[in-house]
Amino acid sequence: MTLYRADPPALRPSVSAEGMTLLYHRPSGTTHVLLSPAPEILAALADGPADAATIAARLLAGHAIETEEPIAEVIAARLAELAEAGLVAAA
Numbered sequence: 893m894t895l896y897r898a899d900p901p902a903l904r905p906s907v908s909a910e911g912m913t914l915l916y917h918r919p920s921g922t923t924h925v926l927l928s929p930a931p932e933i934l935a936a937l938a939d940g941p942a943d944a945a946t947i948a949a950r951l952l953a954g955h956a957i958e959t960e961e962p963i964a965e966v967i968a969a970r971l972a973e974l975a976e977a978g979l980v981a982a983a
Contacts, residue, residue: 897981898979898981900938903919905944913931933970933980945967
């Protein structure tokens, strides 16, 4: 189980427009275009380091969604993409 962390929101200001989130990552000086659920994952990590299952639970609790889909698997795949982009790292 890998725990992930993200930089604080102050280091990654963002704006949403037309279903996308434009995020400026101050530490790298890079702007990223994100689609859901990437911005929501980053927001969930603001509560502290977490693994994919914990992030899924945070997201489901915050949105009162009941599902039997393998949400943690989807979150794990998005975390791998966010890590490759430098927006999250192993804690």
